[in-house]
Amino acid sequence: MIKVLLLANGLDTSDLAEALEAHLITLCPVELALPKGAPVNEEQVASLLDAHSDFDGLIFAPAFAASGTLTASLDDMLDLLATSFVYVKAALASFETRNVSGRLISLLPGDAAMGDPAQLLDSTLAGAMLSLFRTLALELRKTPITANTLMYAAAPSESSPEKMMLADTQSLAALISMFLGKETRGVNGQEIYALGAADVGRLHP
Amino acid sequence: MSTLPSNGIITGAAGGIGRELTLTLASAGIDLIATDLDQDRLNDLVKATYDLPGRVIGVAGDMLDPDLPSRLCKRAQEDFGGIELLVNCSGWLKDARVQKMPVDLFRQLISVNLIGPLRLIEAVTPIMKKAGQGRIISIASRAWLGNFGSSGYSCAKGGVVGASRSLALDLAPSGITVNCIAPGFIETPMARSLPPHILERVLDAIPVGRAGTVEDVAALVLFLAGSASGYVTGQTLVACGGRSISDPITKI
Numbered sequence: 236m237i238k239v240l241l242l243a244n245g246l247d248t249s250d251l252a253e254a255l256e257a258h259l260i261t262l263c264p265v266e267l268a269l270p271k272g273a274p275v276n277e278e279q280v281a282s283l284l285d286a287h288s289d290f291d292g293l294i295f296a297p298a299f300a301a302s303g304t305l306t307a308s309l310d311d312m313l314d315l316l317a318t319s320f321v322y323v324k325a326a327l328a329s330f331e332t333r334n335v336s337g338r339l340i341s342l343l344p345g346d347a348a349m350g351d352p353a354q355l356l357d358s359t360l361a362g363a364m365l366s367l368f369r370t371l372a373l374e375l376r377k378t379p380i381t382a383n384t385l386m387y388a389a390a391p392s393e394s395s396p397e398k399m400m401l402a403d404t405q406s407l408a409a410l411i412s413m414f415l416g417k418e419t420r421g422v423n424g425q426e427i428y429a430l431g432a433a434d435v436g437r438l439h440p
Numbered sequence: 441m442s443t444l445p446s447n448g449i450i451t452g453a454a455g456g457i458g459r460e461l462t463l464t465l466a467s468a469g470i471d472l473i474a475t476d477l478d479q480d481r482l483n484d485l486v487k488a489t490y491d492l493p494g495r496v497i498g499v500a501g502d503m504l505d506p507d508l509p510s511r512l513c514k515r516a517q518e519d520f521g522g523i524e525l526l527v528n529c530s531g532w533l534k535d536a537r538v539q540k541m542p543v544d545l546f547r548q549l550i551s552v553n554l555i556g557p558l559r560l561i562e563a564v565t566p567i568m569k570k571a572g573q574g575r576i577i578s579i580a581s582r583a584w585l586g587n588f589g590s591s592g593y594s595c596a597k598g599g600v601v602g603a604s605r606s607l608a609l610d611l612a613p614s615g616i617t618v619n620c621i622a623p624g625f626i627e628t629p630m631a632r633s634l635p636p637h638i639l640e641r642v643l644d645a646i647p648v649g650r651a652g653t654v655e656d657v658a659a660l661v662l663f664l665a666g667s668a669s670g671y672v673t674g675q676t677l678v679a680c681g682g683r684s685i686s687d688p689i690t691k692i
Contacts, residue, residue, distance in 0.1 A: 277543060305562045309555050316595060317547045320538075327539055350605025350674060362584075362602015363554065367595040369586025374537055424586065438675075440601060 237415055239338075240265050240287055242322055243296035244315075246342075247392035247400040254408035260415065262294075263287060280325045292338035292415050293326045295319050297364065298347075298399070299356040308356050316363055323371065327380065336379035338415050341368045342407075344399070345386035345430040349437055362440055365426065372424025381423040383414050388430050403429060442666030445575060447471040448525025449512050451503060451560065454481035456628025457579060458529040460654035461661050466494030468662065470525065473516045475499045475508070495519075503530045503556030509563035522571055525665050526564045528557040528578040528600070533630065535589040549592030554599040561603070565611060574616035577664045578604055579657070582624040582680045597622070601676050608674030617673040619664050624680025626652040647682030 237260045241248060252262040265283060284290070297315045299308065323339065330337030341364050347357035348365065364384070371382040387407055392400035401407055406429045413419055428434040450465065452458035453474035459481075462474050466489045474496050476482045482498040489496040499515055501508040516523045532552045534545060557578060568574025581587075583594040584601050601620050608618040625631060625642050631651065634642070643651060656679050663669050664677075678684050 305558060309558060312599075313547060313550055313555055316550050316599075317543060320541075320546050320591070320595075321543055324539060324541075324543075347606070348602065350602070350609055352606055352610035355603060355606045355610070358606035359554070359558065359599045359603040362605070363550075363595045363599030365602070366584050366586065366598025367591055369598075370583075370588070370591045370594040371538060373586050373588045374591070440598075440605060 236261050237292070238263060238287070238290045239292040239294055239411070239415065240284070240290045241294045241296065242319070243294075243298075243342075245298045245398055246296050246389070247395055247398040248296070250404040251401055251407060254404040255411065258408055258412035260408070260412060263290070277321055277325065280321050281328070284325050284329050288329070288333070290329070291335070292340060293322065294340045294342055294411070295322070295364065296342040297360060298344055299360065305355060312356065312360060315360060319364065320367070323367075330380050336417060336420060339368070339371065339380070339382040340411060340414050341365070341382070341384040343384060343386050345388055345428055345434060348386055348440055349434055350440070365440060369424055375423065379420060381414070381420065383422060383424065384426040385410055385414075386426065386428040386430060386434070388433065403431065442663075442668035444468050444470055444662075444666050445524030447516065447520035447522060448527065448575075448665075449473045449475070449516055449523055449560070449564065450527040450529055451475050451557070452530030453498070454478050454485045455529065455531075456630055457623070457626060457654050457657050459485055460658050461527060461529055462496060463488065463492070464658040464662060465527070465665070466492040466496050469493040470665070471495045471520050473497050473499055473512050473519070475501050475512055476530075477502055504551055506559060509560040512560065513563050513567060517567065523564055523567045524571070524573060525575045526560065526577070527661060527665075528560065528576075530556060531579065531581070533590065533593045535593070537589055538591045541591060546592040550596045550599070553593060553596030557600060558603060561607065565607075565616070568616050569611070569614045572615045574611075574614075575665050576604075576607065576616065576618040577661055578620045580620040580622045580676060582622045582678060582684055584622055584676070585684055604676070605674050612673055617664070617670065619669075619673060620676040621657060621660050621664070622676050622678045622680070623657050624652055624678070624683045626654060626657060628654065645683055645686065646680070647686050650681065652679060652681055
């Protein structure tokens, strides 16, 4: 089995975990995920990842569960990005120490990434994560580690209305499986829009 | 013939690109509230605009100060009666590979390059909405496409581009356009301070064979500020001498 850790907030990923099992991938939500106002503690994150020492990849899915005013949420934005960055650093250190071809995957809301007038916070966050992963991919170019981005479509979760549910978990699971494969080392810094063509005819960010 | 706004706010006004933008906009007759962290350089800038048709008022301030946006807006409304243009030009760059970048530095890069400009945009938009017109121009960076060694800066500029796409759609019905300019390597004091071996490598990677100039960026700002660009919104204009379509630099 391939083991992949998930850092997410505001996203119901239970269906994704089930879909990934069909690809022999175990999805492990990390205990200290990306809560609002999470303290950025590098030692804490490193020891948390040590507890999952055999993980093959890390999926980042930061999002704002509810829209709020920009000013009220800017500190949260900073914390979300900084926390993600700490996990990136810790994951890279773990991959390098273990000498494994680790995989970093950013899972972003496609409508927000394309630019959604009702989702300023998520559009900002998605833009920031996209660029972070592009830079990561360049820096990892000569290593066995890759960093890629997947855009998803989502709808409010039926079981937890405060959370968003992934719309097409089968496609996402197949793509995550592809990114995690040892044979896709050359797939690095890519961005796939799994939106059922909702992005076609629009300029990608 | 393009009609220009009569007034506006510009941040990072005393810096390399910001200074030239301020002089260009004031030369075109636009009254400006110009802000920068450096009081002395701001004073020097204001002096340089005395003979220009646009009036420039310097207001020193730190983009990390949450009260700065309201101060700038108040001053613009008191002195000019409104805000028709916002040019977000403040920026700060410090490079390090991801594994070597301290988290505090990453946070600082996000704060200066993303959080500060967003605060100002939020303060300015109600005023522009009320007036039924406005131009918001953010100086992003080609690093938004990914840039070796610039994770914090690149991440922040990507956030600015993402926010601008959302804002452009939200504000379009109010007569406000929101665009970004993504300059590549521009000849500024900050750029000239790079170690010679890095500078050489960067210049070698630019297809047109030269660094960009602040005038290259100013021309785009003037276009986006004017009425001729009223049908252009949510766009990121990349001015990088072709580097965005050539091989990336993968070592520094």
